[in-house]
Amino acid sequence: MKPVRHPDAPAPGQLLGAHYGECFGCGGLQPHGLHLQARAGEGVSITAEFTVQPAHQGAPGLAHGGVLATALDETLGSLNWLLRTIAVTGRLETDFVRPVPVGTTLHLEAEVTAVAGRKIYSRATGRVGGPDGPVAVRAEALFIEVKVDHFVQHGREEEIQAAMNDPDQVRRARAFEVNP
Numbered sequence: 001m002k003p004v005r006h007p008d009a010p011a012p013g014q015l016l017g018a019h020y021g022e023c024f025g026c027g028g029l030q031p032h033g034l035h036l037q038a039r040a041g042e043g044v045s046i047t048a049e050f051t052v053q054p055a056h057q058g059a060p061g062l063a064h065g066g067v068l069a070t071a072l073d074e075t076l077g078s079l080n081w082l083l084r085t086i087a088v089t090g091r092l093e094t095d096f097v098r099p100v101p102v103g104t105t106l107h108l109e110a111e112v113t114a115v116a117g118r119k120i121y122s123r124a125t126g127r128v129g130g131p132d133g134p135v136a137v138r139a140e141a142l143f144i145e146v147k148v149d150h151f152v153q154h155g156r157e158e159e160i161q162a163a164m165n166d167p168d169q170v171r172r173a174r175a176f177e178v179n180p
């Protein structure tokens with residue numbers, strides 16, 4: 001089925017902010033995290049930016065492939081904001097098209113291509129040198145819709161308790177819950 005933008009989705013151009021402060025992809029509390037910043041796009045799409053730091057190296061002066069996959073995963077995950085669905089990555093297929101040096105800003109865009117029951121199909125690209133620059137990475141993903149229980153059940157007690165005691169975190173989770 002064609003994806004449908006939720007009526008309460010953030011407006012195009014709106015910065016989304018971190019879904020969790022400790023998230024390695026987008027959180028502000030992770031010193032070596034990606035600090036990826038995502039923005040709502042038109043339809044069910046997202047744009048995001050991430051600048052490769054020295055802590056993200058694999059080979060000398062080059063981004064680690066796993067870090068680039070993280071940037072793609074995080075951008076694709078941000079599409080949840082537009083569907084207002086809680087979903088986790090089930091499958092992530094990545095093409096590394098060109099090496100990405102430290103200091104480079106990766107310009108990412110992602111869109112949902114189809115939704116079938118709990119399955120959300122999406123794809124993303126990351127470009128260098130600007131939003132219209134050459135493609136450096138590409139991904140196709142399958143996210144699976146889950147309930148908040150997924151995190152409560154599987155997350156470490158310490159962090160789950162801390163999240164539950166944080167009113168902002170609880171508010172964010174509630175906004176996404178379709179059938180609480």
Ligand SMILES: CCCCCCCCCC(=O)SCCNC(=O)CCNC(=O)[C@H](O)C(C)(C)COP(=O)(O)OP(=O)(O)OC[C@H]1O[C@@H](n2cnc3c(N)ncnc32)[C@H](O)[C@@H]1OP(=O)(O)O
Pocket residue numbers: 019025073074075076077078079080081087088089090091117118119142144146
């Ligand atoms: C606003 C919020 C922003 C959030 C940003 C987050 C960005 C980061 C996102 C992540 O990195 S999430 C963390 C990484 N992912 C995980 O930890 C997920 C671990 N895996 C699981 O917990 C379970 O495998 C999962 C919830 C994904 C699926 O288990 P379920 O038991 O709920 O589902 P089930 O196995 O019944 O599968 C449901 C459907 O999905 C299909 N499916 C599940 N996993 C699949 C897979 N890997 N490949 C292909 N198909 C898959 C499955 O075949 C089936 O299709 P059908 O409905 O057609 O039968």
